[in-house]
Amino acid sequence: MITRDFLQNADCKTAFGTIEESLLLSPEQRSASLDCTLRRRPDNSPVWIFGYGSLMWNPVFDSEEVQPATLFGWHRAFCLRLTAGRGTHSQPGRMLALKEGGKTTGLAFRLPEEKLREELELLWKREMLTGCYVPTWCELTLLSGQQVTALVFIMDSAHPLFEADTRYQVIAPLIANASGPLGTNAQYLFALEQELRNHGMQDDCLHELVDQVRLLQKAANADNCDPDSQAR
Template structure:
């Protein structure tokens, strides 16, 4: 599990697993991306939209958290996962936002006093390969307000983007993949639990999680000695 201490000490080229050098952003490139994003910052507190692991493990301490919905973007396991919870030889799939639909998640307001440090760690977490694109987007809070938040959406032309996100293609990959941060399935199940906790219905994600469980159970019965390899 990612922690603040891990991110502060992590070497992006090795701590998350083996990442192809041509995909790895340099510290300078990450800093430039952060500076360019902050140059477009709205005249308001900085909010960050969590739609994946940020929902249950933001690593920063927010001053406020709200349930919110982003229109025009939808969850999809569209990123080929070769580090973190997967490897190049046994890739998994990671979550991103693709155009269309809407996504309900958590909006976190960052404290101004630690803003730069929090964002640098966030960039170290999300922008290792540049497969996401940081955008300022309007969110509709469930309490009725509208706010502008930082959202990491998919970088559509990135080489790690996969077009086929159907359950029959993605489930076997997630069921098998693992890496230095744990298994791909653990991530999916944690996301499923977080959505349930906050009353956010996502039938497609629930169906994906169920299919992954079925595949893991089948593998466990066929090869019980490999249960840990399947993340069960």
């Protein structure tokens, strides 16, 4: 699991696995991306971050407030080809992002103003290694009904790692088999399912995917335990 200490000390070229040099953002490029995003910050309002994947159960950054929230107009999709972290170039997995349409339930984190730059630099080092996301200011609806503006990491459909085909039949075998320095791709999927359950949330698009990945892993384990299959 990613920790604050890991992120602070990580060498981005090696800590997450092998990342193609042409895709990797330099520290200067990440800083410029963060500067550009902050210049678009609306009216110096509090900075909220919308977590819809691993940020929900392992945000790493410090926050002053956490609220369940809904983002309208975007939905979860495993549309990012994963060649580092929980996948490799030889056995890529799929990572979560957001695609246009529908809605997404997740958690909104309000960052402390006095540590804003420090926390966002950590977040950029985690999410913007290759610039595959477009950090976008979006309106969220908190559980209370309050509307807040939050930073949301949305998939850049022009990025080389974008994958348009997110049918569970296509991506389940990838997620079931991929792993890397940060663990397995399936662990990420199952952790997401559990975290949504913990908050009384659900995402219909996950059900078939989770079931299929579990079936594939069960079949693979059965084959590994079958001496006859080893001889074939």
